[in-house]
Amino acid sequence: MTNTQDVPNIQTGKDFLGEHYNLSFNPLTPDPCTKIKEYVERTDELKRFERDINLGTKKFCSYLVIGEKGLGKTSFVNICMKKAQNYGLKTIYIPNVPNSGQKFIQDLLAATLKTAEEFMDVPGGKTYSEYIHKKSVHPKTVFEKWTELIDQMQPKPVIVAIDETDNLPGISQIAPLFNNYIFDQAKNIIFFLCTLPGTYKEMHENMGAFTDRFPLVMDITPFSKEELMLCLEKKLSSARIDKKNMKSLYHPFDMDAINVLLEYANGVPRYMLEIAGEAIQESLNNKDVMINKGMIVAAANNVQRSTLDKAWLHLTYMEKETLVKMIELGGEGLKLVELADALNKTKGTIVPYLNKLDACGLIERGGKKPADIIYKVIADAESIKRLSGGR
Ligand SMILES: Nc1ncnc2c1ncn2[C@@H]1O[C@H](COP(=O)(O)OP(=O)(O)OP(=O)(O)O)[C@@H](O)[C@H]1O
């Protein structure tokens, strides 16, 4: 048996976090917000939603939640769902839109069944499960099952949040389903559909009848510096051990560190939390009692590198080729036709590659009219060369 007195007093990471940072865990993670007290209210948007559900308005409108990556779309719908639950409403969450209408309606039935089973005995629950797993079934048949289930759920409206729709083929599969069947239920349902601004624009241009059914457009805009600071403070506060005797609301970050962090974040809470979380992890490993500006710079470099490495891993061969070619061509002001020529492909072939690179945040699109569209690489060219093996 070990005599505990012989064991040297090695401070574990958790002890160190508690003793020096006044934190019970590292709360700075990029996970979507789920708790109202950690949420920096996007006041107007939330107020509108709360007013609608509170007044029990008879005719409900559905919402399109639009925002660039990491600005807080999922967090926004999570908080709306929490508020709706506080009014006794039932919420259904679909994490992403698959590339098939049949799969989508089956996912919708599965998510609805999951919610229904949380608060009632669902008669014929097994039959629903069969429809969820059938290999080949007409979407209309699954839709009828879904309607049957929705009709049993009280009170109305039921909230259905559909997240992660930055996948246009997916949307073009589900739009007809909505137009032909699902919108029939809209008087009893508030839909939320989250999407990137670029995808929204394309949806609006090509599927106007569909987007028109979401009259409330919620723009999730970049945070101001004050909002970012409040976000950081709230996350840290959720893990504080001693809330009374705090050195600073942002401890262990010093003010120079915070200022640099805000610059890097550029309005995007996800960037801020990734960098700040990484800085805490690193300083914990090194047993540093404060986090300064230099440590934020180092953390930002690490985050940038690992984000790029992860994005690169998920690209197909042709997507990588396209990105490398764009860098060879100078990285900016690139026209579609010029890129297609350089890659020896048609314009139609390379558009999906460009869409994927855009959705991953590696390139961006400029220009208003389709004929004027130009592309620019925003990923670090040197890092891409490193990843592509210096071709
Ligand atoms: N209003 C807010 N208050 C507090 N934290 C927030 C808020 N909005 C976003 N965040 C935080 O920012 C990060 C990114 O948020 P979220 O995942 O909701 O973004 P998103 O727009 O859904 O991103 P993606 O496009 O990648 O799905 C999360 O860590 C989340 O906790």
Ligand SMILES: [Mg+2]
């Ligand atoms: Mg999201």
